[in-house]
Amino acid sequence: MNILVCITHVPDTTSKIKFTAENTQLDKTGVQFIIGPYDDYALARAVELKEETGGSITVLNVGEAETEPTLRKALAIGADEAIRVNAFPKDAYFVAEQIAHQAKEKEYDMILMGRESIDFNGGMVHGMVGELLAIPSVSPVMKLELEGETARLDREIEGGKEFIEVALPFIAGCQEPIAEWKIPNMRGIMSARTKPLTVVDAVSVDQRTETRTYELPEPKGEVKIVENVDQLVELLKNDAKIL
Amino acid sequence: MSILVYIEQDQGKIKSSSLEAVSYASALSERSGGKVSVLGLGTIAEEDWAQLGQAGAEAIYHVADERLNSGVIQAHAHMIALVYQQVNASTLVLAKSALGDAVAARLAVKLNAGLVSNVVGLPELSDGFVVKRSIFTGKAFVDTAIPTENRILAIKKNTQPIKTDGTAVIVEKLTLELPESVFAAKITGKEKASGEILLPEADIVVSGGRGLNGPENWGMIEDLADSLHAARGCSKPVSDLGWRPHHEHVGQTGVKVAPSLYIAIAISGAIQHLAGVNASRHIVVINKDPEAPFFKAADYGIVGDAFEIVPKLTKAIKALKQ
Numbered sequence: 285m286n287i288l289v290c291i292t293h294v295p296d297t298t299s300k301i302k303f304t305a306e307n308t309q310l311d312k313t314g315v316q317f318i319i320g321p322y323d324d325y326a327l328a329r330a331v332e333l334k335e336e337t338g339g340s341i342t343v344l345n346v347g348e349a350e351t352e353p354t355l356r357k358a359l360a361i362g363a364d365e366a367i368r369v370n371a372f373p374k375d376a377y378f379v380a381e382q383i384a385h386q387a388k389e390k391e392y393d394m395i396l397m398g399r400e401s402i403d404f405n406g407g408m409v410h411g412m413v414g415e416l417l418a419i420p421s422v423s424p425v426m427k428l429e430l431e432g433e434t435a436r437l438d439r440e441i442e443g444g445k446e447f448i449e450v451a452l453p454f455i456a457g458c459q460e461p462i463a464e465w466k467i468p469n470m471r472g473i474m475s476a477r478t479k480p481l482t483v484v485d486a487v488s489v490d491q492r493t494e495t496r497t498y499e500l501p502e503p504k505g506e507v508k509i510v511e512n513v514d515q516l517v518e519l520l521k522n523d524a525k526i527l
Numbered sequence: 528m529s530i531l532v533y534i535e536q537d538q539g540k541i542k543s544s545s546l547e548a549v550s551y552a553s554a555l556s557e558r559s560g561g562k563v564s565v566l567g568l569g570t571i572a573e574e575d576w577a578q579l580g581q582a583g584a585e586a587i588y589h590v591a592d593e594r595l596n597s598g599v600i601q602a603h604a605h606m607i608a609l610v611y612q613q614v615n616a617s618t619l620v621l622a623k624s625a626l627g628d629a630v631a632a633r634l635a636v637k638l639n640a641g642l643v644s645n646v647v648g649l650p651e652l653s654d655g656f657v658v659k660r661s662i663f664t665g666k667a668f669v670d671t672a673i674p675t676e677n678r679i680l681a682i683k684k685n686t687q688p689i690k691t692d693g694t695a696v697i698v699e700k701l702t703l704e705l706p707e708s709v710f711a712a713k714i715t716g717k718e719k720a721s722g723e724i725l726l727p728e729a730d731i732v733v734s735g736g737r738g739l740n741g742p743e744n745w746g747m748i749e750d751l752a753d754s755l756h757a758a759r760g761c762s763k764p765v766s767d768l769g770w771r772p773h774h775e776h777v778g779q780t781g782v783k784v785a786p787s788l789y790i791a792i793a794i795s796g797a798i799q800h801l802a803g804v805n806a807s808r809h810i811v812v813i814n815k816d817p818e819a820p821f822f823k824a825a826d827y828g829i830v831g832d833a834f835e836i837v838p839k840l841t842k843a844i845k846a847l848k849q
């Protein structure tokens with residue numbers, strides 16, 4: 285089983301988001317970067333599948349040199365090799381074209397991604413890659429079991445789940461509880477240093493969207509603390525005009 | 528050049544987020560011109576169609592094929608692309624949802640379209656076609672230009688009020704061929720509570736956290752939710768512990784909600800939970816710890832024991848509604 289896992293390099297979920305350069309760039313000072321939490325679930329499931337069936341895991345990121353520590357962490361968790369497509373990830377379509385290009389050359393049995401990135405939250409890259417490679421894409425996937433050349437997936441739907449059967453190869457956008465996040469152990473960290481991390485050039489892609497200026501939400505007003513439920517109901521009725 | 532809106536149904540009813548998408552398209556056409564056509568797939572209740580005309584649809588197409596009732600992503604994308612070309616559209620509008628996202632992504636490739644998701648407002652047209660979208664799970668916004676000829680906009684909930692003053696439109700039935708290949712990912716079954724208010728669609732959400740101590744204490748949460756006609760949510764530990772089903776989990780790694788009212792009961796307000804609720808119009812927090820971080824993100828708060836306060840609140844709301 286050869287699995288490709290696509291990971292993002294994103295600000296830690298506790299980060300305070302700020303911008304610089306007249307609100308055209310993310311201010312990275314003091315921000316810690318992590319593997320996207322959904323991508324971490326995808327990677328964790330890939331490691332389990334490899335334990336069950338053998339094979340190899342490749343992790344891929346489209347990003348600049350700063351993302352390499354994040355790729356090394358994925359190697360420490362259990363991936364066998366890493367690919368960095370050396371380019372700023374301009375938008376979902378740009379990233380999808382890069383992933384599709386890499387996947388065409390290698391023919392993976394399965395491509396696992398996160399349900400969505402936590403920076404741009406598009407939830408788009410897996411579907412785009414699926415269409416570019418003309419294979420099924422399923423998201424959000426909360427369970428993934430293999431039976432030979434067939435995979436059984438649970439896809440979360442509003443208010444429940446759907447059961448899906450799909451032949452290899454396919455793409456899944458993963459979310460919990462597909463697997464438990466894995467923490468790298470000492471042996472993993474040591475061996476990650478010598479595992480291959482290949483840097484490749486990006487293919488050129490027409491620009492489909494263009495990010496301009498960033499903006500922060502309006503600060504929240506003071507909370508009104510009330511003493512009892514009657515006061516609360518009163519506020520909901522006359523202040524918020526909800527009830 | 529026209530606008531096509533893809534609408535979703537749930538158990539045969541048109542979703543309210545889809546009515547918002549139609550209203551968005553109608554407001555867009557007032558700015559940029561273009562006829563608003565709507566496409567519905569699968570079984571949809573007869574009495575629901577009128578709402579689409581009211582929301583601003585000028586033409587309605589329906590493919591009644593039952594195989595399209597569930598989330599067959601490739602089949603939906605295939606159908607939408609056919610109709611998009613047939614109505615000579617240049618913009619596709621849909622509501623952001625798990626299915627909408629998956630379908631839109633495939634369509635962006637099929638239609639060579641620039642796709643923007645999480646759109647939170649109508650476009651600025653003075654310097655290209657520029658829409659604002661929500662990013663970093665609601666912690667920021669960014670203006671995004673779409674220079675391509677074809678565009679897809681996935682609209683975040685609560686962006687556009689539902690329009691109700693449009694005129695009636697006749698529904699045109701379409702029969703279009705679906706190749707077998709679009710059913711490569713085969714849906715073999717489904718598990719879903721019927722009649723439940725869908726969390727991402729709900730106008731009011733009542734959520735409980737680990738402070739409630741166990742699943743046996745959810746009765747009062749359900750009573751409060753029922754009295755408000757609200758959907759139920761929970762924090763991550765609650766679904767991790769199996770107290771509540773995963774589809775109720777709200778936050779960074781769960782469902783993102785944007786209701787008019789979010790009531791958080793015995794939830795501390797960790798930043799990852801707030802990421803899923805920061806688009807709510809009003810937030811009420813009930814927590815026994817006055818220092819709980821959630822109060823900083825709230826509009827209204829009560830400091831106290833949920834086991835005392837929640838039943839009283841339910842009673843007060845029931846009294847009000849009588």
Ligand SMILES: Cc1cc2nc3c(=O)[nH]c(=O)nc-3n(C[C@H](O)[C@H](O)[C@H](O)COP(=O)(O)OP(=O)(O)OC[C@H]3O[C@@H](n4cnc5c(N)ncnc54)[C@H](O)[C@@H]3O)c2cc1C
Binds near residue numbers: 764814819
């Ligand atoms: C990468 C990442 C992603 C995450 N994603 C999510 C996510 O999507 N959603 C999410 O929710 N969390 C998420 N978390 C977890 C998050 O950090 C918190 O651990 C979690 O939200 C805490 O849940 P809680 O508030 O229910 O529990 P607790 O933190 O245990 O808080 C319980 C609260 O209940 C109050 N309480 C106790 N008893 C009573 C009572 N009788 N009456 C009133 N109040 C009472 C307490 O004062 C306390 O504030 C994520 C964490 C990480 C690292």
Ligand SMILES: Nc1ncnc2c1ncn2[C@@H]1O[C@H](COP(=O)(O)O)[C@@H](O)[C@H]1O
Binds near residue numbers: 291
């Ligand atoms: N720059 C990137 N490099 C590699 N994979 C990515 C990148 N951006 C997004 N992905 C993958 O695509 C998934 C969905 O991302 P998005 O469409 O941005 O929400 C992520 O969870 C990743 O698995």
